[in-house]
Amino acid sequence: MDLLLTSRNASSLVIDALCDQAKGQNIAVACFYFDFASQKEQSPTSMLGSILKQIVAGLEAIPDKIVQAYEDQKKVIGGRGLRLPEIVEMLQAASSSQSTFICLDALDECVVGHRHKILGSLKQILEKSPNTRIFLTGRPHIRGEVDSRLARGAATVSISPNKDDIASYLRSRLEEDPNPDAMDSHLEAEILKKFPETISEMYVGAQH
Numbered sequence: 001m002d003l004l005l006t007s008r009n010a011s012s013l014v015i016d017a018l019c020d021q022a023k024g025q026n027i028a029v030a031c032f033y034f035d036f037a038s039q040k041e042q043s044p045t046s047m048l049g050s051i052l053k054q055i056v057a058g059l060e061a062i063p064d065k066i067v068q069a070y071e072d073q074k075k076v077i078g079g080r081g082l083r084l085p086e087i088v089e090m091l092q093a094a095s096s097s098q099s100t101f102i103c104l105d106a107l108d109e110c111v112v113g114h115r116h117k118i119l120g121s122l123k124q125i126l127e128k129s130p131n132t133r134i135f136l137t138g139r140p141h142i143r144g145e146v147d148s149r150l151a152r153g154a155a156t157v158s159i160s161p162n163k164d165d166i167a168s169y170l171r172s173r174l175e176e177d178p179n180p181d182a183m184d185s186h187l188e189a190e191i192l193k194k195f196p197e198t199i200s201e202m203y204v205g206a207q208h
Contacts, residue, residue, distance in 0.1 A: 011105035
C-alpha cells in the first residue's frame with residue numbers, strides 16, 4: 001500500500017513533467033512500474049524490452065543496428081525473442097542519439113536476482129549513452145544496492161508520507177466505492193486509522 005500511495009504518485013508526477021518537457025524536442029521518456037504480484041512476468045528481458053519498445057516508438061529513424069537485429073530474428077527457425085545482451089545493445093544505440101529518461105517505479109518489488117541484472121544492464125547503457133538519465137523509486141533497503149551497482153552520480157531523496165494526506169486519499173477512494181453498502185462506518189473508520197500508521201518511508205533516486 002505504501003508504494004501505491006507514495007512512490008507511484010511521485011513517479012507519475014515526474015513522468016508527466018518529463019513528457020511535457022519532451023514535446024517537440026528530441027527527448028525520449030520511457031517508464032516501467034514493478035509489481036510484487038507480477039514478479040514472475042517482470043524479468044529483466046521483459047522489463048528492458050518494454051523500455052526499448054517505448055524509446056524506439058518515438059524515434060523518427062530507427063538505428064540500423066536495431067533494424068538488422070529484427071531482420072536476423074526473423075531468420076531464426078520458429079523465431080525467438082531478443083536476449084538481454086541484445087536488448088542492452090539496442091538500448092545503447094537508441095538512446096545515444098537523443099536525451100533519454102528511463103523511469104522505474106517500485107524497484108524494490110522486483111525479484112532480487114532480476115534487480116541485479118537490471119541495474120547491471122542500466123549501468124552498461126549509461127556507460128555508452130551519456131545523455132541517458134535514470135529515475136527510480138523504492139524502499140530504503142535497496143538504496144545501497146542501487147548506489148553500488150549504478151555508482152555514477154546518483155542523487156537520492158528520502159520521502160516520508162504525510163499521514164493526513166494518506167487519510168485524505170483513502171477517504172476519497174472509499175467514497176468512490178461502487179458498493180458503499182458493503183462497508184459499515186466502523187470498518188471505514190478502522191481503515192482510515194490503521195493504514196496511515198503502516199505507511200513506510202520510501203526514497204527517490206536519480207542518476208545524473
